[in-house]
Amino acid sequence: MSTSRSKSIAKKLTRMNMVVCVVALLLACTGFVTYDFSSFRQVIVRNLSIQAQVAGSNSVSALTFDDPSAAERTLSSFRLAPSIVSACIYTADGKPFAIYRRDGNAPIPTEPRTLAGREETYWYEHGNVLLLHTIVFEGKRAGFVFIESDLRAMTARVKSYIAIAVGVLAFSLVVALLLSHFVRRSIAEPVIRLAEVSRQVSREKNFSLRAAPGKEEGELATLVETFNEMLGRIEERDRDLQSARDNLEKRVNERTAELAAANKELESFSYSVSHDLRAPLRSIDGFSLALAEDYADKLDESANNYLQRIRAATQRMGVLIDDLLNLSRVTRSEMQRQRVDLSGMARTVASELVKNDGKRQVEWVIQEGVEGFGDARLLRIVMDNLLGNAWKYTSKHPAARIEFGYERSNGNSFYFVRDDGAGFDPAYSERLFGAFQRLHGMTDFPGTGVGLATVQRIIHRHGGRVWAKAAVEKGATLFFTL
């Protein structure tokens, strides 16, 4: 389609040339023919007048000596002038004297008109020209000659003009065609070339292409130049953009690598620290146990009390170290995503919790058929923590209700774990996801403050979100998406 568009400019130029040529020629022909016909009519009349004069002077003696046959002989010479339809010689008193008719039964010449004092007059009738001439002999009117001539000379001339005009027109069109070839070379071709290049540029998105500068001058040269300049600018900008992008990518990669390295270092550090802390802790635990068992009777009551405190703190530290190791493991372990039956998982966790402390009055409401797509081991850690918290923070109430389910509202969908326990001040709902952040006292609700931090890490690794809603003594709800 675009090829035909670019071809069309050449076609248009050619057509324009042709139209200009034809119009100019037609105007010229019209003017010329109009002029020629008006002058040719006069020529016809003049010729007719001469013929009338000749016929008249040749008929003088015939008129004088009343010899119509001699006059008819004279008139019969009009046979050589085929355009003369009829001729008539009248006597001085207007009586027909001799008649000539080209076609035997052609209409007979009209009567002479009044000459209004003139020696000769002519007029047009039925497309013919008619002429009346007075024969003067020795200063006296001897008679009249009347001639009627058709305009076949004119028709012949028109025909020949048309033939010539057609010939000239054809020739001129050929010349115009040749000329338009040159015009095309100098105007259309640069434009076509430009169009070709621009098409190629837009098709291949290759801005390094350039229109070849031709021999042309003026606006066309400027057009080609500016076009090339524009391409140059675009190419330059493209290059800048590309290099900026490359740079950015490189920088991001570098930073990511740096960050990953730092993260890994930190993690392996915290892991090894937690791990290495276990050995001394184990010996503190072992020796404090030995002390409590073997020397309980030798120590007084307050010494025994101190020993018990040491033992409790040691145990707590063990739990802390375990939690820390878990947290770092969560980020280090490989993910294997799959369909996970969250409802089933919730039931398992609930039954384990109930088994450890069967005396509590807790109503479990677990929605059926809730599924998630993620790593089963990690999601188990999430459920352990969220349901564990709910269990823990309802422990002060004589009867409790713990819910798990999946909910949709306002186009969002999320999982939730709801309880009607201690709750917390919603002003701090962001803080509880930080490691070691706790909102409750150790004596009321023991814990390390690592659980929700672990949950958040796991949810983030799944590309999801976790948040909490709560009020003091009115329970808490934890939401998450995957």
Next chain:
Amino acid sequence: MKQDCLSSTARSATTVRLLCVFLICLCFPAATLYAQDSRPGEYQVKAAYLYNFIRFVEWPAAPAAVKNGPFAICVLGKDPFGPVLDSILSGEAIGGSSLVAKRISKPEDALACRVVFVDASEESHLKDILTVLDKASVLTVSDIPKFSERGGMIEFVFDGDKVRFEVNVSNAVDAGLTVSSDLLKVAVAVKRNSQPGA
């Protein structure tokens, strides 16, 4: 052949055409020759022809005596024309000299004339008359039979009931006269003397 061009053009507006004809007729009152009488008499026509001949014939420069006088058209012998000839010639002139008709009886009188019409009554003296006029620049016209063959120049003949004429060019040339080819064109016969002195 003398078909009426005017009445047969029955194309349209015949009255207008007739009016035109009428106007033309009004324009030319001089055309009385044919108009007066639809069938003019024989000598009326011949008189008109006599007058018309002089316009188609050239005379050499005439001697002073002849030149200064009137241009005389003479009738030799009995006058067949009567007043017709006079009325035709009256008021007419050629080359500054007025035309007059003369009646003569002697051939010698004809020497002072430019045109002489020899009446048939003179047929018996024809040879003498022509001898007298030999080489004189006088146009001889007659209706004597064989006039043109017997040394005359123009001889009236009849073509049916129409008056026509024959011309003997040799006799005119011998007399120093030039006869226009236009006249010869309408002559019934143009003759030349093949044998010298015949």
